[in-house]
Amino acid sequence: MIKVTALAKSYGNRPILSDVRAEFSSGHLTSLIGPNGAGKSTLLMLIARLLAPTSGIITIDGTDIASLAVGDYAKRVATLRQRPDCNMRLSVEELVTFGRFPHSRGRLTAEDRGAVNEAIAFLSLEPLRNALIDEISGGQRQMAFLAMTIAQETQCLLLDEPLNNLDMKHAVQIMQALRTLCDELGRTVIAVIHDINFAANYSDHIVAMKDGAVHAAGSVSEVVTESGLGELYGLDLEIVERQQGCLCNYFTQKGKTR
Amino acid sequence: MPSREVCLGVGRAAVKRATIPVAFTALCLVSLTVGVNRMSLMALASLSDEAWLTLTASRLPRLAALVLTGVGLATCGVILQHVVRNRFVEPATTGGLEAAKLGILVALSVAPASGALVRASLALGFCFAASLIYVALIGRLQVKNTILVPVIGLMYGSVLGAIAEFYAYSRNMLQSMQGWLLGDFSKIVEGNYEIVWLVLPVVCAAYAFAHRFTLLGMGSDVATSLGISYRAMVALGLLLVSTTVAATVVAVGAVPFVGLVVPNVVALRQGDNLARTLPSVALGGASLVLVCDILGRLLIYPFEVPIGLTMGGVGGLLFLLLIVRQRR
Numbered sequence: 001m002i003k004v005t006a007l008a009k010s011y012g013n014r015p016i017l018s019d020v021r022a023e024f025s026s027g028h029l030t031s032l033i034g035p036n037g038a039g040k041s042t043l044l045m046l047i048a049r050l051l052a053p054t055s056g057i058i059t060i061d062g063t064d065i066a067s068l069a070v071g072d073y074a075k076r077v078a079t080l081r082q083r084p085d086c087n088m089r090l091s092v093e094e095l096v097t098f099g100r101f102p103h104s105r106g107r108l109t110a111e112d113r114g115a116v117n118e119a120i121a122f123l124s125l126e127p128l129r130n131a132l133i134d135e136i137s138g139g140q141r142q143m144a145f146l147a148m149t150i151a152q153e154t155q156c157l158l159l160d161e162p163l164n165n166l167d168m169k170h171a172v173q174i175m176q177a178l179r180t181l182c183d184e185l186g187r188t189v190i191a192v193i194h195d196i197n198f199a200a201n202y203s204d205h206i207v208a209m210k211d212g213a214v215h216a217a218g219s220v221s222e223v224v225t226e227s228g229l230g231e232l233y234g235l236d237l238e239i240v241e242r243q244q245g246c247l248c249n250y251f252t253q254k255g256k257t258r
Numbered sequence: 259m260p261s262r263e264v265c266l267g268v269g270r271a272a273v274k275r276a277t278i279p280v281a282f283t284a285l286c287l288v289s290l291t292v293g294v295n296r297m298s299l300m301a302l303a304s305l306s307d308e309a310w311l312t313l314t315a316s317r318l319p320r321l322a323a324l325v326l327t328g329v330g331l332a333t334c335g336v337i338l339q340h341v342v343r344n345r346f347v348e349p350a351t352t353g354g355l356e357a358a359k360l361g362i363l364v365a366l367s368v369a370p371a372s373g374a375l376v377r378a379s380l381a382l383g384f385c386f387a388a389s390l391i392y393v394a395l396i397g398r399l400q401v402k403n404t405i406l407v408p409v410i411g412l413m414y415g416s417v418l419g420a421i422a423e424f425y426a427y428s429r430n431m432l433q434s435m436q437g438w439l440l441g442d443f444s445k446i447v448e449g450n451y452e453i454v455w456l457v458l459p460v461v462c463a464a465y466a467f468a469h470r471f472t473l474l475g476m477g478s479d480v481a482t483s484l485g486i487s488y489r490a491m492v493a494l495g496l497l498l499v500s501t502t503v504a505a506t507v508v509a510v511g512a513v514p515f516v517g518l519v520v521p522n523v524v525a526l527r528q529g530d531n532l533a534r535t536l537p538s539v540a541l542g543g544a545s546l547v548l549v550c551d552i553l554g555r556l557l558i559y560p561f562e563v564p565i566g567l568t569m570g571g572v573g574g575l576l577f578l579l580l581i582v583r584q585r586r
Contacts (some may be wrong), residue, residue: 029274048483049482050479050482050483061309061439070439070482070485070486070487071485071486072485073485074485075485078483079483080483081477081479081480081483084476085300085477086477086480088475088476088529088530089525089526089529089530090530090531091529094529094531098469098472098473098484099474099484101469101473101484101485102484102485105469106468106469106470106533130379133528150298152484
């Protein structure tokens with residue numbers, strides 16, 4: 001379990017996060033939602049240790065993450081940033097193999113190769129195995145980076161907008177893959193997700209953020225309500241419950257947006 | 259039984275893989291046999307003292323210096339490109355070379371009788387400091403664009419070069435500086451080039467850390483997520499680069515373009531995974547230096563054109579071709 005206590009982050013005098021408290025339970029998929037600039041990505045990068053907090057504590061299974069060595073942390077938590085700006089000429093297979101670096105330190109064992117093959121198969125990337133990542137589409141590259149993160153085989157995965165740039169089919173494929181990771185492999189997934197419908201239909205828990213603080217947190221049914229989301233985004237929403245899942249309709253507004 | 263196509267494919271791949279090592283070996287042999295002092299294989303076989311002296315005192319040291327310089331410069335070019343995350347940088351375009359120049363000048367003026375080791379140490383120190391400052395400078399850039407990064411490096415290098423020139427001018431060393439700075443292998447004989455062997459441990463270290471340097475090329479976030487202490491690796495990379503620059507500048511002078519052209523050609527053909535491409539980069543660098551040196555020795559035979567000039571011509575042409583190719 002990852003627990004965030006009294007976390008604050010500011011750049012100079014400008015606070016980005018203040019007094020954030022949240023818990024992310026093991027084996028579950030938690031979505032971070034909220035309007036732009038709410039501090040979702042910053043929170044995720046603080047948990048990933050890619051940013052240092054101004055104050056506050058983040059623990060993983062009771063251990064302060066600041067006390068763990070970089071190499072050890074990489075065996076427990078894998079991070080995929082939004083749009084990794086990487087223009088290197090590597091094949092998809094080579095990229096995914098780098099996901100094994102925390103374990104292999106460059107010397108691949110049979111186990112490492114197995115994990116790479118599994119990650120490639122898991123996201124159906126077999127046809128692209130030898131394609132160069134600077135020559136495939138943005139969505140395919142996103143899938144390749146996700147495969148690298150999965151090959152890292154960590155207990156916890158942090159994903160910043162994994163659905164960015166993806167068409168509907170790829171987006172569904174990734175959300176289903178994340179569900180499988182939680183349900184069958186017991187992984188903990190924390191993802192920043194902008195599409196409220198994906199968040200509502202695939203998550204176990206939702207943490208909604210607004211203005212650098214946690215606005216609401218809880219199970220999907222607790223957070224995804226017309227009044228709650230309306231207040232969070234400043235929009236009129238209609239939530240339609242169907243057999244296959246729920247649908248938040250915010251596309252048409254009665255008046256001008258608030 | 260594998261089909262004929264598969265056999266042919268495997269054969270072709272083997273030939274392709276063998277191209278660089280075979281070319282490299284051939285160039286080494288040619289380099290040994292070219293020279294004013296005629297040294298036939300017959301004479302060597304008959305154990306003629308003169309032929310053996312020419313071989314061990316001049317030809318072999320020169321070959322070693324050529325190969326080590328080529329291997330070192332190409333390797334440190336590719337490391338710097340991964341550290342800075344830009345394909346158009348090499349020590350000569352990021353101020354490293356000018357800083358090494360300044361280091362040697364300081365060594366020459368403070369302790370004129372000092373040996374190669376003292377000069378190389380000061381060159382290393384200056385080059386390392388200048389590279390750290392350059393990387394910190396680039397890290398602070400808000401807009402990172404492919405052209406801006408090397409252009410800032412060139413400006414930074416010019417400032418350092420101006421300081422070095424002023425220092426040389428004020429101590430009346432300007433002419434001698436231009437003399438030793440132009441890359442030249444013709445003065446290499448046994449006893450005055452050994453400092454260049456420093457390249458060997460550098461290349462071994464580069465190979466040992468190849469995976470980590472590739473990860474640096476993916477950026478600090480990816481590298482950190484995969485368990486690398488980013489700053490320490492950047493410092494190590496710059497230290498390796500500075501050691502190579504210092505050792506080669508002290509032994510043979512500045513040889514341009516090797517660190518720029520060779521890594522780019524290899525990346526186009528084989529990609530950026532250093533664990534796989536470093537051998538090609540190293541041998542490619544050595545081959546390019548050998549070709550330019552042989553050219554320089556033959557062009558106005560029995561005199562020599564310094565390699566700084568031939569490399570400037572050949573390397574510059576290759577670099578232009580690369581740019582034209584990338585545009586298409």
